[in-house]
Amino acid sequence: MSPNPKDLLVLDRGHNTTCTIHLHGATVLSWILKGEEKIFLSPKAVFDNKKAIRGGIPVVFPCFGPWELGPAHGFARISRWEVIQEPKKTEAGDIRAILVLTDSESSRKLWNYSFRLTYTVTLAENSLVTDFSVTNKSSESFDFTCLLHTYFRVDDINTVSVSGLKGLKYADKVRDGNLFSEDREVVTIRENVDRVYIATENTHLISNTLDGKTLTISKSNFPDTVVWNPWKAKAAAMPDLGEESYPNMVCVEAGHVSSPVNLSAGATYNASQTLQA
Ligand SMILES: O=P(O)(O)OC[C@H]1O[C@H](O)[C@H](O)[C@@H](O)[C@@H]1O
Numbered sequence: 001m002s003p004n005p006k007d008l009l010v011l012d013r014g015h016n017t018t019c020t021i022h023l024h025g026a027t028v029l030s031w032i033l034k035g036e037e038k039i040f041l042s043p044k045a046v047f048d049n050k051k052a053i054r055g056g057i058p059v060v061f062p063c064f065g066p067w068e069l070g071p072a073h074g075f076a077r078i079s080r081w082e083v084i085q086e087p088k089k090t091e092a093g094d095i096r097a098i099l100v101l102t103d104s105e106s107s108r109k110l111w112n113y114s115f116r117l118t119y120t121v122t123l124a125e126n127s128l129v130t131d132f133s134v135t136n137k138s139s140e141s142f143d144f145t146c147l148l149h150t151y152f153r154v155d156d157i158n159t160v161s162v163s164g165l166k167g168l169k170y171a172d173k174v175r176d177g178n179l180f181s182e183d184r185e186v187v188t189i190r191e192n193v194d195r196v197y198i199a200t201e202n203t204h205l206i207s208n209t210l211d212g213k214t215l216t217i218s219k220s221n222f223p224d225t226v227v228w229n230p231w232k233a234k235a236a237a238m239p240d241l242g243e244e245s246y247p248n249m250v251c252v253e254a255g256h257v258s259s260p261v262n263l264s265a266g267a268t269y270n271a272s273q274t275l276q277a
Contacts, residue, residue, distance in 0.1 A: 003029065003047040011087040011095040011123040019095075019123045024049045025077035026099045026119045028057040031128045033277050036210060038128075040153040040249040044240045052077045054240040055151045055249070057130065059119065062111055062144035064226075064257040070110035073149070076101055076117060084118075094124045103137075113138045127276040136263040143262050147226065147255025148273050150217075152209060157229055157247045159208040161186035164201035165225065171196040171258070189250065192231040198258045200225040206252060213277065221271035222254035 003022055008029075011019040016035040021028050024047070031038045041055035052058055052073065061076035063069070071078060085098035101117040108114075114137040122129040136142055154160050165182045172180055173194040182197065186207065204217045204225060219225075228251040236243035254273045261269050 143260040164204040226253035
């Protein structure tokens with residue numbers, strides 16, 4: 001299934017460097033840098049403007065994980081966002097687009113607050129910058145968790161490693177969410193891994209993504225990092241993924257998830273992620 005071109009926003013910086021955003025969820029589907037796709041999008045992803053898109057960079061808000069009030073990972077990734085700035089060149093020569101999501105009758109039914117999310121995507125020469133902000137437009141404070149659920153494209157998950165996690169505590173979601181300590185300098189993945197690393201370094205290197213290359217994630221105000229690969233059996237059980245695809249993806253997700261953000265009435269939370277290749 002391919003997305004409908006009417007649902008897409010394309011940022012084009014020239015030199016075969018582009019970023020494509022689906023308005024459903026403001027989901028970045030693709031980041032091509034000098035001809036090379038850096039982001040994993042499942043060949044079985046569904047683009048029905050209802051289901052969350054399997055791959056890319058889904059935006060998780062207002063709840064990471066199962067949510068007692070609504071769909072898992074919240075409603076932002078399954079809501080249609082509005083483009084408030086079409087792709088436009090910045091003074092630095094980058095291409096930037098801005099999308100927003102505000103509360104609606106359907107969001108208030110699940111979560112009765114007024115808010116404005118702003119997502120600014122900047123395509124630079126060697127990087128993709130995603131700035132995320134939440135403004136509380138309600139008359140009372142609210143709590144939320146949020147995360148950029150980035151799926152990276154890799155040649156082979158068996159050779160990938162992730163830095164910036166040594167010595168940290170993590171909640172292991174495949175072991176009842178129990179807390180463990182990471183003692184490895186770099187984290188490798190050889191089975192179903194689903195971990196919330198707490199208070200991580202602001203930079204992670206993902207090694208051996210494509211042709212031995214390293215990709216860098218730099219984050220600010222996203223204190224936590226989720227590392228996820230469902231491995232073979234779980235991938236096989238996901239109709240929009242399939243067992244053939246798990247070796248070609250790794251999710252390294254920057255978020256504020258191990259504790260909620262408490263945002264006062266009228267206040268704004270700002271966080272950002274830069275992917276650099
Ligand atoms: O299937 P989804 O709702 O898109 O969630 C995909 C995955 O997202 C995160 O990485 C969570 O830590 C996982 O537990 C979850 O399975």
